[in-house]
Amino acid sequence: MRTEDASAAPAPVRLADYRPPAWLIESVRLTFDLRPRGTRVTARLALRRNPDGDGGPLRLDGRNLRLVAASVDGAPVSPETDAEGLTLSGTASGAALPDAFVWEAVTEIDPEDNKALEGLYLSRGMFCTQCEAQGFRKITFFPDRPDVMAMYEVRIEADAGSCPALLSNGDLIESGALPKGRHYAVWRDPHPKPCYLFALVAGDLRETRADFTTVEGRQVRLGVWVRPGDEGRTAYAMDSLIRSMRWDERAYGRAYDLDVFNIVAVDDFNMGAMENKGLNIFNAKYVLASPETATDADYARIESIVAHEYFHNWTGNRITCRDWFQLCLKEGLTVFRDQQFTADERSAPVKRIEDVVTLRARQFREDGGPLAHPVRPEEYIEINNFYTATIYEKGAEVIGMLHTLFGPEGYRKALDLYFERHDGQACAIEDFRRCFEDATGRDLTQFARWWSQAGTPEVGVEESWQEDGGRYALIFRQSTPPTPGQPDKAPLVIPVALGLLGANGDDLLPEGTRIVELTEAETAVTFEGLPARPVPSLLRGFSAPVRLIRETSDAERAFLMAHDSDAFNRWEAGRAYAVDVALRMAGGADADPAFLDALDALASDESLDPAFRALALETPGEDELARETFARGTPADPQALHAARDALRRAAAGRMGDALERLHREMTVPGPYSPDAAAAGRRALRNRALGLLVARGAPDDLARAAGQFERADNMSDAFPALAALVHADAPQAAAALAAFHDRWRDDPVVMDKWFAVQATAPADDALGRVRALTEHPLFDWLNPNRFRSLVGAFAAGNPSAFHAADGAGYAFLADWLIRLDAKNPQTTARMAGAFETWGIYDAGRQRLIRDQLERIAAAPGLSRDTGEMVSRMLG
Ligand code: PHE
Ligand code: ZN
Numbered sequence: 001m002r003t004e005d006a007s008a009a010p011a012p013v014r015l016a017d018y019r020p021p022a023w024l025i026e027s028v029r030l031t032f033d034l035r036p037r038g039t040r041v042t043a044r045l046a047l048r049r050n051p052d053g054d055g056g057p058l059r060l061d062g063r064n065l066r067l068v069a070a071s072v073d074g075a076p077v078s079p080e081t082d083a084e085g086l087t088l089s090g091t092a093s094g095a096a097l098p099d100a101f102v103w104e105a106v107t108e109i110d111p112e113d114n115k116a117l118e119g120l121y122l123s124r125g126m127f128c129t130q131c132e133a134q135g136f137r138k139i140t141f142f143p144d145r146p147d148v149m150a151m152y153e154v155r156i157e158a159d160a161g162s163c164p165a166l167l168s169n170g171d172l173i174e175s176g177a178l179p180k181g182r183h184y185a186v187w188r189d190p191h192p193k194p195c196y197l198f199a200l201v202a203g204d205l206r207e208t209r210a211d212f213t214t215v216e217g218r219q220v221r222l223g224v225w226v227r228p229g230d231e232g233r234t235a236y237a238m239d240s241l242i243r244s245m246r247w248d249e250r251a252y253g254r255a256y257d258l259d260v261f262n263i264v265a266v267d268d269f270n271m272g273a274m275e276n277k278g279l280n281i282f283n284a285k286y287v288l289a290s291p292e293t294a295t296d297a298d299y300a301r302i303e304s305i306v307a308h309e310y311f312h313n314w315t316g317n318r319i320t321c322r323d324w325f326q327l328c329l330k331e332g333l334t335v336f337r338d339q340q341f342t343a344d345e346r347s348a349p350v351k352r353i354e355d356v357v358t359l360r361a362r363q364f365r366e367d368g369g370p371l372a373h374p375v376r377p378e379e380y381i382e383i384n385n386f387y388t389a390t391i392y393e394k395g396a397e398v399i400g401m402l403h404t405l406f407g408p409e410g411y412r413k414a415l416d417l418y419f420e421r422h423d424g425q426a427c428a429i430e431d432f433r434r435c436f437e438d439a440t441g442r443d444l445t446q447f448a449r450w451w452s453q454a455g456t457p458e459v460g461v462e463e464s465w466q467e468d469g470g471r472y473a474l475i476f477r478q479s480t481p482p483t484p485g486q487p488d489k490a491p492l493v494i495p496v497a498l499g500l501l502g503a504n505g506d507d508l509l510p511e512g513t514r515i516v517e518l519t520e521a522e523t524a525v526t527f528e529g530l531p532a533r534p535v536p537s538l539l540r541g542f543s544a545p546v547r548l549i550r551e552t553s554d555a556e557r558a559f560l561m562a563h564d565s566d567a568f569n570r571w572e573a574g575r576a577y578a579v580d581v582a583l584r585m586a587g588g589a590d591a592d593p594a595f596l597d598a599l600d601a602l603a604s605d606e607s608l609d610p611a612f613r614a615l616a617l618e619t620p621g622e623d624e625l626a627r628e629t630f631a632r633g634t635p636a637d638p639q640a641l642h643a644a645r646d647a648l649r650r651a652a653a654g655r656m657g658d659a660l661e662r663l664h665r666e667m668t669v670p671g672p673y674s675p676d677a678a679a680a681g682r683r684a685l686r687n688r689a690l691g692l693l694v695a696r697g698a699p700d701d702l703a704r705a706a707g708q709f710e711r712a713d714n715m716s717d718a719f720p721a722l723a724a725l726v727h728a729d730a731p732q733a734a735a736a737l738a739a740f741h742d743r744w745r746d747d748p749v750v751m752d753k754w755f756a757v758q759a760t761a762p763a764d765d766a767l768g769r770v771r772a773l774t775e776h777p778l779f780d781w782l783n784p785n786r787f788r789s790l791v792g793a794f795a796a797g798n799p800s801a802f803h804a805a806d807g808a809g810y811a812f813l814a815d816w817l818i819r820l821d822a823k824n825p826q827t828t829a830r831m832a833g834a835f836e837t838w839g840i841y842d843a844g845r846q847r848l849i850r851d852q853l854e855r856i857a858a859a860p861g862l863s864r865d866t867g868e869m870v871s872r873m874l875g
Contacts, residue, residue, distance in 0.1 A: 010864045012379040015325040021143055022053035025150035028195075030140070032120075034127050034158040034202055036112035039120065040068070042104065043140040045150075049099040057089040058097060061137035061144040064119075068106040070141075072097070086141055105141050114138075115782050115823040123268035124227070125162060126203030128281060132274060133324055133383045136195035146194040146321045147426040157184040158202045165205040165225060169198060169277045171259055189277055191257065192424065194320050199276030201225070201264045208234040212245055214255040220245075225264040226288065233288040236299055236675060237263060237306050244307040247341050252415060254314045263287060263306070267748055270784050270826045271387065273305050275312030282309070285749045285785060291673035291714040293750050296680035298715075303345070308338040314419065322426045324383045328375045328451070329429055331387075332395020336403070339396060346677040349567035350611045356542045356568070357618075359397065362389035363545070365627060367456045369836040370873045372483035376429055376451040381868040384826045390454070397545040398450045404495045404515060404543055405447075406440050414439035446519060447493040454483040457492055459518065461538060461550040470530035472500070474538075476523045478546075484875070494518040497543035497566075500527065500534035505563025512565065513540050535559055540566040547631075554580075558598040561616075571616055574602060578648070579620050579628055586629070586637070586644035591651030600656045603663070610667060611681030617688040619649050622799040623837070630840035637842070638803035642762060646695065653696035663689040664704065673714040680716070687720035694724040706732040719753060726761050751778055752789035759793035766801035767808055770794045774816075781820065784827045791816045795834035802834070803841065807848035810835075814852035817866065818859045825863030832856070832869045850874065 026046040033040040047058070062085040070077050072091050079088040088103075090096055114121035119138025120129050129139065137144040154168040160183040166175070170189030177183050205225040212220045222241060224234040241263065248254045258278045269283035286305045289298055315337060316330035343351040366372060366389050373388070375395045380386055403411045418435040425431075429451050433444050460477040476496065480489035496516050500508040507513075508530060516525050527534075535556055539548050560573035578599075581592045602608070602616045622645055626636035653660060667686035669679045690708065693701040705724045709732075712718035722740060725733040737754070744750040755778075759770050773779060773790055780786045795802050795813045802809040813834060821828040838849040856862065857870045 010381050010867070012381050013324075013383075015323070015376075015378045018323050018325075019054060020052045021050055021145060021148050022056045023058055023143060023148075024048050024050045024053075025143070025148055028150045028152045029155075030152065030198075031155040032157065032200060032202075034111075034156065034163065036122060037110045039109050039111055040106060041109065041120075041140045042106050043142070045103045045142070047101055047103055049097075057087055058103070059085060059087050059143070060103075060141035061085040061134070062107070062141040063138050064109070065138070065141065066108040067141070068108055070103070070105045072103060073101045074104075085137065107140050109139065116825060117268055117270050117784070118826065120200070121268070123266045126201065126205070126227075126266060127158070127163065128201045128203070128264070128266050129199050129276075130270065130274060130281065131198050131276075132196040134196070136198055139198075142195055144195055145323065146196055147323065149192040149194050149320070149424075149426060151188075151190065151192050152198060153186065153188045154198075154200065155184060155186045156200060156202055157182055162204060163202040165201070165203060165207070167199075167201040167225070167262055167264065167279055169193070169279050171278075189258075191277060191318070193277050193317065194426065197275070197277045197317055197320075199274070199279040199281055201266075201279065201281065204228060205264065206231045208238055210238050210242065212242060212256070212261075214245070215249045216255045218256065219259065220256055221260050223260070223262045224287065225262060226284070227265070227267075230265065230284075230288055233290045233293065236289045236294075237282075237287045237302055240303040240306040241310060243303075243345065244310040244341060247307070247344065248311060248314070248337075251340065251344070252314070252337070252412075252419075254419070256313065257318070261310075263309075267785070268783055270824070273309045275309045275316055277313075277317050280309045282306075283785065285752065288749055289675075291675075291716075293744075293747065294675075294715055295719050296675060296683055296716045299675035300342070300346070300680070304338050304342050307341045308334055311337045311341070318424065319419070319422045320426045322428045324380070324386070325376055325378065326428050327383075327386060328391045328395035328398075329427060329432055331392045332375065332397075333399050333432075335392050335396035336399035339400075347609060347611055347681075349571075350609065350615065350677075350681070352541055352568050353571050353612075353615050355393075355396075356572075357615075359389070359393050359542075359545060361621065361624060363393045364456050364547070365623065365837060366390055366833075367394070367454060367483070368481075368627065368631075369839060370484060370875050371833065371836050371869070372454045374452050374454045374486075378452075382825075382829070382863075382865045384865055385829055385868055387830075394545055401450070401493075401495055401544055402436060402447075404497065405493075405517070406436070406442075410440050446491075449490055449492050453480060453489055453492065454486055455480045455489065457489075457494065457544075457546040459494065459496070459539075459544075459546045459548050461536075461548065463536065465533045469528055470532075471526060471528050472530050472534060473524055473526040474498070474536060476518050476525070478518055478521060478523075484872070491519060491521050494544045494546060496538060497540040499537040499540060499564075499566060500530070501537055501560070501563060502534060503532060505559070505565075507565055508534050515543070537564050537566055537569045539569070539572075541568045542572070552576075554592065554594055558594060561598045561602055567612060570602075571612065574599065574616050575620060579625065582620060582625055582641070582644050582648050583629060583632070585647055586625070586640045591648055591655075593655070596652055596655040599652060600659055603656065604659045609681060610685040611677065614681065614684035614688045617685070617692065619645055619652075626799065626840055627837065635842040636840045638799050639805075642800035649692055649695040650697070653692040653701075656692070657696065660689040660693050664693065673716070683716050687717070690720060691724050694728050694730070697728060702728065702730040702732060705730070706736065709736050715750075719757075723757050726757050729761070729763050745778065748783070748785065752785050755779070755786065755789040756793040756797070759790050760797035762798060762800050766794075766798055767804065767812060770798075770801075771812070781816070782823055784824065787816075787820065787827065788831070792831050792834075795831065803845060805844065807845075807851070810848050810852045814856055817856055818862075821856075821859065821863050821866045822861065825865035828863070829865035829869045832866055832873070835873055838873070 029044040031042040075092050077092045079086040111120045111122045118135040156166040166185035168187035173188050175185040208224045210222045263280045265284040265287040267284050273282040311334050315333045414436040417439045457480045462475045464473045499513050502508050557573045557577040564570040581595045625641045629636040667682045694705050705721045709721035
């Protein structure tokens with residue numbers, strides 16, 4: 001028997017239709033006889049009817065499985081299979097199913113042919129699995145839903161020569177040799193888990209080992225497993241893991257709960273990493289780092305992803321999701337936790353600024369377009385399409401607002417209650433919310449709209465000032481624009497952290513920063529007895545994920561840039577000013593000298609953290625400028641914005657040349673490379689200066705970059721220099737690219753940078769160059785990292801070329817999406833989001849994009865993943 005992919009028009013799954021499972025599983029025993037083709041999986045499930053279920057027949061999910069044999073309590077049965085699974089209504093003799101029985105099934109699959117990278121697949125000769133969200137059903141027939149939790153015992157048999165390492169969840173309990181050069185290992189996980197947390201790895205892997213003793217006294221063996229040759233690049237992942245484990249003990253009172261914790265690096269992976277119980281599987285680019293191969297930004301990302309996956313052990317694994325609509329329960333919370341970790345380990349204001357930059361670039365973009373959806377969606381066609389910036393990043397902002405509203409103590413009390421009350425359960429957002437209500441005594445009915453209402457709220461602010469009595473008032477008006485399926489919006493609870501600055505820049509409020517809560521469409525806040533009209537500093541620390549709309553002046557922005565005691569708002573004032581100046585330049589104005597003065601003052605202020613100054617010197621991106629243009633009422637012109645942004649950078653470099661040269665000379669870091677935050681901050685500032693100098697473009701400037709590239713002994717110095725040369729189309733670029741290629745051709749993680757830096761270069765013939773790179777022997781389009789580093793980087797990181805007026809960029813992306821969709825729907829569907837901003841462009845581009853979306857929609861055999869994305873974008 002063989003089941004095929006469904007091709008009928010898919011029906012949405014609805015939150016409102018949730019029903020408890022009809023059957024529960026006591027225990028799972030899996031045996032894998034691993035082979036590239038014809039892997040045999042034997043699954044033995046001890047099933048029990050759920051007293052709270054609907055009493056229906058046994059329904060098991062299964063996709064692309066060959067069912068070899070099945071039995072109930074040892075007696076063979078032949079269940080009815082279909083494209084999505086099988087149904088068993090009775091025993092072989094026709095009797096009704098008993099209330100408890102043992103189901104056993106033997107199925108066959110072909111890991112080698114699995115290019116979707118979901119279920120069991122081969123990555124460079126290594127067997128590995130990816131089960132979240134619904135990959136387990138591609139391994140065996142199973143109730144593939146997170147509220148069915150069970151204990152697993154897993155036996156793996158494989159060729160001993162090609163697969164010396166055999167790993168699964170939990171603890172190793174047995175291993176040994178088998179005939180014909182094969183061997184086996186048996187793993188047991190004592191913690192009940194949903195099947196999406198199952199994992200298996202078998203391959204030629206080398207382990208880096210460390211020991212960790214938890215606060216509770218448990219001895220844990222930590223392992224980071226990589227391909228032979230990569231052992232020298234595991235130290236930072238291991239160090240990050242150890243610091244994460246300590247931090248979770250300290251900050252949340254959460255200790256690790258098994259004797260083994262393993263991390264495995266794989267080359268072919270759709271996402272960043274996966275929190276499988278005791279066996280985290282990572283995209284190799286988020287594990288491997290050495291000074292020569294990884295930039296400071298790579299190190300920081302490794303640290304935060306290792307922490308994120310580790311933190312899932314409590315927020316995701318011990319307490320999991322009832323159904324996939326609750327995805328933000330584990331993701332929003334875990335992102336918030338990894339953000340806190342990075343803020344503690346590095347710099348809190350710098351981390352906050354970086355997170356807000358990402359939030360706006362990805363989540364505000366999503367929330368403002370056709371793919372907008374609530375943090376907790378109410379329906380989906382393909383759950384893989386909902387691993388979004390809204391679920392993750394806005395989901396984290398919602399947790400952050402609870403932290404702001406209740407303070408660190410109230411927050412900790414609520415989280416303690418959550419862990420105590422729900423350990424071992426599959427929960428919904430309501431369970432989490434109730435812990436806050438019970439711990440703090442506050443009703444969160446209105447606050448909960450943050451989970452159900454999509455769209456980025458807009459908060460307008462007006463002021464009034466009365467000399468007499470020193471009365472100052474702020475009037476806030478909130479509204480949320482309509483989003484697909486949600487025409488009308490209700491007021492939210494918006495915590496606004498604010499300060500008032502006096503003429504010399506001092507904080508006028510005794511507490512410095514005050515939190516006011518907006519709960520109505522209009523809220524007025526008044527202050528009395530002020531000595532003079534203050535300058536307000538609003539939404540300090542970006543205390544809510546909203547768009548603040550307020551008439552302000554250049555002078556006030558410059559004042560806040562110079563004086564705000566809130567580091568975030570100091571940066572924010574400069575960012576907003578930069579956006580204004582760039583948009584005025586796109587409209588024909590010259591670079592505003594007052595802005596350049598203010599920027600120069602900030603960049604040269606030695607009392608400020610270099611990492612902060614580096615962020616202040618970042619030029620707003622073209623996509624941000626495009627969306628801001630549209631928000632102000634005109635369609636975005638990508639080429640004009642590109643030119644304006646370039647001109648602004650040139651003007652800044654012209655005005656600040658001396659300071660930039662000094663920064664580039666002085667912000668060096670003595671001694672051997674270290675990825676610590678202080679050293680990384682100095683390099684970030686130095687490289688920001690270099691980038692601007694190269695934008696100025698004098699021969700000396702280019703030579704400076706070329707010299708840095710040649711002399712660099714680490715990637716953090718080498719790569720920004722290479723990028724500056726390539727993006728400026730400097731005469732030295734070709735030689736630098738060739739040298740980089742020759743040194744790193746055999747290293748996939750590093751070569752992704754080589755592809756990406758070219759894909760994002762805004763040359764006149766950018767698309768031609770990208771097309772040529774698709775013919776490069778190292779362009780392996782079935783590897784998601786490589787595909788993203790070229791096709792994805794072009795679509796997301798080269799706006800002036802991607803949005804070329806003739807539509808060639810759009811057609812190029814659509815061609816590749818159609819091609820990849822047949823192999824890897826998940827990565828294709830994500831990348832289709834490059835089209836989500838179609839509505840902000842002129843009618844001509846809108847039509848060109850819609851033509852391509854329609855062409856994709858009409859592609860024969862289009863996946864459910866991409867089909868859903870395209871139809872939502874077409875509206
Ligand atoms: N759950 C993973 C994380 O957030 C992400 C992921 C989703 C990975 C789906 C693979 C597949 O850490
Ligand atoms: Zn996660």
